[in-house]
Each structure stands twice: as C-alpha cells, then as structure tokens.
Amino acid sequence: MVYFLQQTLNALQLGSLYALIALGYTMVYGILRLINFAHGDLFMVGAFAAFGIAAWLGWPFVPTLLLSMAAVAALGVLIERLAYKPLRQAPKMSAVITALGVGIFLEHLMLVFNPYPRHMPELMPVHLWTVGRLSLSSHQVLIIGLSLVLMLILDWVVMRTKLGLAMRAIAWNGRIVPLMGVPVNRVISATFAMGAALGAAAGTLYAMAYPVIDPYMGVLVGWKAFIAAVVGGIGNVRGAVLGGFILAGVEIGVAAFLPTTYRDFISFGLLLVLLVVRPHGLLGRPRLEKV
Amino acid sequence: MKMRWMIGVLLLAGFALSWAVPHFGWLDPYILLVLMYLGINIILTASLNLVNGYMGEFSVGHAGFMAVGAYVSSVLTVNLFPVTGAVFLFPVAVVGGGLAASLAGLLVSIPSFRTRGDYLAIVTLAFGMIVKSALENIESVGGPRGFMGMEQLTTLPWVYVWVVVTIWILRNLVFSKYGRGMAAIREDEVACDLCGVHTRRVKISAFVVSAFFAGVAGGLYAHVLQFINPRMFDILKSTEILIMVYLGGMASLGGSILGASIYTIAMELLREQGAWRMVLMPLLLILLMLFRPRGLFGLREFPWLVPLRDLVLLRPVKKQKEKTHVPAGS
Numbered sequence: 001m002v003y004f005l006q007q008t009l010n011a012l013q014l015g016s017l018y019a020l021i022a023l024g025y026t027m028v029y030g031i032l033r034l035i036n037f038a039h040g041d042l043f044m045v046g047a048f049a050a051f052g053i054a055a056w057l058g059w060p061f062v063p064t065l066l067l068s069m070a071a072v073a074a075l076g077v078l079i080e081r082l083a084y085k086p087l088r089q090a091p092k093m094s095a096v097i098t099a100l101g102v103g104i105f106l107e108h109l110m111l112v113f114n115p116y117p118r119h120m121p122e123l124m125p126v127h128l129w130t131v132g133r134l135s136l137s138s139h140q141v142l143i144i145g146l147s148l149v150l151m152l153i154l155d156w157v158v159m160r161t162k163l164g165l166a167m168r169a170i171a172w173n174g175r176i177v178p179l180m181g182v183p184v185n186r187v188i189s190a191t192f193a194m195g196a197a198l199g200a201a202a203g204t205l206y207a208m209a210y211p212v213i214d215p216y217m218g219v220l221v222g223w224k225a226f227i228a229a230v231v232g233g234i235g236n237v238r239g240a241v242l243g244g245f246i247l248a249g250v251e252i253g254v255a256a257f258l259p260t261t262y263r264d265f266i267s268f269g270l271l272l273v274l275l276v277v278r279p280h281g282l283l284g285r286p287r288l289e290k291v
Numbered sequence: 292m293k294m295r296w297m298i299g300v301l302l303l304a305g306f307a308l309s310w311a312v313p314h315f316g317w318l319d320p321y322i323l324l325v326l327m328y329l330g331i332n333i334i335l336t337a338s339l340n341l342v343n344g345y346m347g348e349f350s351v352g353h354a355g356f357m358a359v360g361a362y363v364s365s366v367l368t369v370n371l372f373p374v375t376g377a378v379f380l381f382p383v384a385v386v387g388g389g390l391a392a393s394l395a396g397l398l399v400s401i402p403s404f405r406t407r408g409d410y411l412a413i414v415t416l417a418f419g420m421i422v423k424s425a426l427e428n429i430e431s432v433g434g435p436r437g438f439m440g441m442e443q444l445t446t447l448p449w450v451y452v453w454v455v456v457t458i459w460i461l462r463n464l465v466f467s468k469y470g471r472g473m474a475a476i477r478e479d480e481v482a483c484d485l486c487g488v489h490t491r492r493v494k495i496s497a498f499v500v501s502a503f504f505a506g507v508a509g510g511l512y513a514h515v516l517q518f519i520n521p522r523m524f525d526i527l528k529s530t531e532i533l534i535m536v537y538l539g540g541m542a543s544l545g546g547s548i549l550g551a552s553i554y555t556i557a558m559e560l561l562r563e564q565g566a567w568r569m570v571l572m573p574l575l576l577i578l579l580m581l582f583r584p585r586g587l588f589g590l591r592e593f594p595w596l597v598p599l600r601d602l603v604l605l606r607p608v609k610k611q612k613e614k615t616h617v618p619a620g621s
Contacts, residue, residue: 035409086581092408093349094584097537100530101573101580108569115566219526223416230413261435265424268417272402275414279406 002133011252013140016147019244020202021225024195030171030235031191034095038102040222042196046072046203047213054121061123065204069197076196077189110215120211143205150201151241158237167191227271233284298595309451325559327515330450331508332551334457336535337544338504344541345465346497347477349412352419353505353532356392358524360506361513362432364388369440381444385510392506393499400498404491419529426521437520445514457504458544466598469496534576540586545593
C-alpha cells in the first residue's frame with residue numbers, strides 16, 4: 001500500500017510535468033492546426049535558461065523561474081514570427097517540416113555550446129518528510145503544486161478572459177474571426193508565448209527534480225508530452241492535462257512491476273491501441289470531413 | 292522518345308561502372324562508402340515518398356521499417372545461413388528483411404483506414420518507438436548493445452542494383468492504377484472513395500511496398516556498417532529521411548534521387564564543420580521550406596522516369612495554382 005502511494009506521488013510529479021508541456025502542444029494545435037514539433041526543445045531551452053541563470057547569476061528560485069519563462073516565451077514568439085507565420089497559407093506539411101527543423105536546430109545549437117551534460121545547481125534546499133515509510137520531498141510538492149497553479153491560471157485565461165475568448169474563437173473558425181476585428185496575429189503570438197512559458201516552467205522544474213540536463217533531454221520528454229496531448233484529444237486544454245496524468249500513471253505503473261526497459265514499449269503500445277479504438281483522443285471531438 | 296533504349300544502355304553501363312570502380316580501385320574507399328550510403332538513402336527516400344508524397348500521408352516511422360529489415364537480414368546472414376554461401380545468399384537475406392518489414396507495414400496500414408493526417412503521423416511515430424523499444428528488449432539480438440558479426444556483404448554493384456530495382460518498381464507502381472489511387476487519396480480521400488477507388492487496398496499496397504524497400508535499405512545498411520544497434524533507428528533517423536524527401540520534393544522519384552544525393556553529399560562536405568554541421572542542416576531545411584515549400588522538384592518528374600504511355604496520353608498530376616512542368620517528350 002505504501003509502495004502504491006509512493007508510486008502515485010511519483011506519477012503525479014511526472015504527470016504534472018508532462019501536462020505542462022502537453023498544454024503547449026495542444027494550444028498551438030488548437031489555433032493553428034500545427035503540431036509544433038519544436039516544443040519539446042523549447043522545454044529543453046527552458047531548462048538550460050534556468051541553469052544559466054542559476055549558475056552564472058546565482059539567482060534564487062522564483063526570479064530564475066520567471067526569467068526563464070519570459071526568455072523562452074520570447075523565443076517562442078520569435079520562432080513563430082520567423083518560421084511559422086510565413087507558412088500560414090502554405091501546405092500543412094511545410095509548416096510541420098519547418099517545426100521539425102526548428103527543433104533539430106535548437107538541439108544542436110545548444111549542443112555546440114554544451115557538449116557535455118550540465119549539472120543543475122540546487123535552487124532551493126530539499127526537505128524530506130517521512131510519514132511511516134512514505135517519503136515526500138519538498139520538490140515533489142513544489143512541482144505538483146506549481147503545475148496545478150499554472151494550469152488553473154491557464155484555464156482561467158482561456159475560459160474567462162477576452163484573450164481566451166479570442167483564442168477559442170480562432171480555434172473554432174480561423175477564417176471568419178479576423179473579420180470580426182480580432183487581432184489574429186497578436187492572439188497567435190500570445191498563444192505561442194503562453195505555451196512556451198509553460199514549457200520553460202516545466203523545464204525548470206524538471207531540471208530541479210532530475211538535475212543532469214543535456215541538449216537532447218527535450219526529445220523523448222517532448223514526444224511523450226505530445227502523446228499525452230493526443231491521448232487527451234489534441235486541441236483540448238483539459239484533455240492535455242488528463243493525458244499527461246494518464247501517461248505518467250501508465251509509465252510509472254509499468255516501471256514499478258516490469259523491467260524499466262519495457263516502459264516505452266508499453267506506453268507507446270497503449271497509445272496505439274487507444275488511437276485505433278478512439279482515434280480522436282479521450283476528450284477530443286471528431287471533425288466531420290466534407291468533400 | 293526515340294531514345295528510350297538509351298536508358299537501358301545507360302543503366303547497363305552504370306552497372307558495369309559500379310562493378311569496375313571498386314574492382315580496380317579507381318576511387319578512394321571513403322568515397323565508395325559515401326556512394327553506398329547515397330544509394331541506401333535514395334532507396335529510403337523514394338520509398339518514403341510513396342507514402343508521404345504520392346499518398347499525402349505523414350509517416351514519421353520510416354526508420355522503424357528500416358530497423359526491422361536490418362535486424363532480420365542480419366540474423367539471417369549471421370545465425371541461419373551457412374558462412375560459406377553467405378555471398379550468394381545475401382540477396383535472399385535482404386529480400387527476407389524487406390518482407391519482414393512489409394509485414395510490419397501491413398500492420399501499420401490497418402490504423403490508417405480510420406485515421407489520417409496528424410493522428411496517423413502519431414501512429415507511425417509510436418510504431419517507430421515500439422520497434423526501437425522492442426529491439427532493446429530482445430536479448431538474443433544483443434538488446435541495447437546492438438548486433439554484430441555481419442560480413443561486409445553490401446557492395447557497390449548490389450547497392451546499384453537495388454537502387455535501380457527500387458526506382459523501377461516504384462515508377463511502375465506510381466503510374467499504375469494504384470498510383471493514381473494514391474494521388475486521389477492525397478487530393479481528397481472522401482471524394483475518391485465515393486468515386487470507387489478501393490482506398491483500403493490502395494493504402495495497404497502503399498504502406499507494404501514502402502516498408503518493403505525501407506527493409507531492403509535497412510538490410511543493405513546493416514551489411515555496410517557491420518554493426519547495428521536500436522538507437523541508430525530512432526526518430527532522428529526518420530527525420531533525416533523526411534528531410535531528404537521534402538528537400539527533393541513530394542510525389543517525385545526524380546526529386547527523391549536529387550534530395551537524397553544533395554543531402555548525403557552536403558552532410559559529408561559539412562563534416563569538417565563538426566558540431567555546426569547539424570546546426571546548418573536544419574537551418575537549410577527551414578530556409579528551403581520558407582522559400583520553396585514544395586521542395587526542389589516537387590510534383591515534377593524527369594521525362595525518362597515517366598512511362599511512354601503517360602508521356603503521350605497523360606500529364607503528371609497537377610496541383611492547382613502551381614505551374615507544373617509538363618515533360619514534352621525526349
């Protein structure tokens with residue numbers, strides 16, 4: 001029982017990180033119908049930004065997190081302006097390939113400057129509470145709590161503000177909404193900024209929990225978060241969070257009972273089964289195809 | 292048009308050259324190796340182009356098929372076939388690898404009946420990851436450490452023959468009834484279903500044939516390198532093949548040859564740049580997509596790759612707005 005609870009805590013920690021990244025995928029997809037394959041690498045840049053700030057400026061946790069989020073948000077907007085915006089009218093695949101290219105570019109640019117894995121300095125001391133045989137670290141509380149707060153803020157922005165209304169409107173119909181006076185470009189930039197900032201927050205938290213970071217860390221985590229977004233129904237904000245926790249639960253569950261090398265095998269297998277049974281994700285709605 | 296027979300002569304001459312060059316040592320072994328990789332990349336690119344270009348799906352798991360072919364053919368040559376006859380049984384091993392990969396392609400084509408676009412991309416992605424993960428867990432082929440013991444059975448003439456066979460079969464498929472079905476699926480799946488195209492059969496054939504040649508390329512690759520491990524066939528490899536496809540251009544075999552050649556040679560030339568190589572490569576891709584989104588040769592074809600009947604009767608598939616080069620006969 002204690003073992004089970006312990007693994008649940010681990011799953012919640014991993015799941016909230018997946019969910020934060022998955023939100024970035026799903027928001028961009030909802031608005032532009034573009035799978036932003038560079039998003040996993042924005043997560044990586046977020047971790048490295050936090051590392052740079054913490055190691056060279058020696059700032060504490062809160063300003064480090066905020067500056068990392070701001071920097072990566074700016075990078076996200078820059079990428080959108082330079083690489084994706086000119087392709088908005090082009091065939092869908094061109095933009096997807098460009099996104100793949102941007103991802104590889106970010107990875108290897110980082111690799112030029114960080115050929116060896118970096119060790120993240122400790123941003124805040126770790127407390128360990130033990131209840132019986134159950135142990136709970138302050139990092140776990142921080143990661144789960146902060147992620148929940150960020151997700152609630154995002155949900156509030158999307159559901160309750162004018163910006164969120166504009167985002168949902170563009171997702172609903174991108175052709176009519178500009179005619180109603182919605183500044184589409186600004187809304188898309190805001191979406192990219194928010195998604196990238198969430199990814200950077202996940203990167204910072206990830207680097208605190210697993211302190212060895214390298215330029216390829218965003219690849220597998222990014223793909224997993226993408227799977228989480230798909231499981232929940234891509235384009236659906238709440239689905240992304242749900243998918244993140246489900247995927248983490250499955251992964252931790254597999255790792256707890258089987259050799260860890262089976263983890264990817266089973267989680268991707270489950271994804272395949274789910275896609276065959278329910279091709280539009282758990283919360284996604286199928287779109288009718290018209291001729 | 293009268294010069295058609297020249298193609299056969301040139302192909303034969305090419306074969307003789309591919310045999311003579313290594314035999315008499317006319318070229319540096321390094322250049323020979325690059326030429327073999329070039330041929331393998333052409334096979335990979337052309338076969339992926341069948342699904343991604345002609346049929347307009349977005350498959351991201353091509354390296355997975357390649358891995359299946361590489362492992363199956365290596366196990367065949369190392370564990371099953373007698374050592375003495377390895378040279379003669381090598382084509383059997385390569386075809387065996389291709390057949391195993393096409394079985395995997397058959398499996399992947401089943402989800403494609405219900406999903407397409409982004410969701411199918413995820414299915415193929417998951418397939419690639421599953422293959423890699425499964426290979427890491429099979430202890431008898433070395434698990435994550437990889438598999439070795441193959442002799443260097445792939446030679447330049449073999450690569451040449453397989454490139455010619457691949458392009459020839461793909462050309463015949465693309466200009467057949469099935470190939471037109473694929474183009475119809477790309478343009479509008481629902482409409483072509485309503486017009487009586489058996490979309491399932493067309494999709495299965497595209498995936499199976501594409502996977503077969505990816506498996507063949509994998510078998511050749513394993514017997515050049517003489518060592519394979521699951522990490523070679525990860526998502527980066529698939530991305531590399533995608534880049535070659537879109538560099539050359541969608542729905543064009545000539546484009547695939549061009550794309551694979553330019554990419555392979557450029558990557559070799561950039562080798563001196565060290566770590567910057569992989570920075571420049573995606574940058575080139577992004578610039579290409581921004582300024583020429585259809586790739587260098589997208590939706591066009593060399594006249595010598597088009598069957599005579601189609602040169603006379605039909606024009607290559609046109610895409611609206613874009614000026615399509617109509618081969619005016621040669």
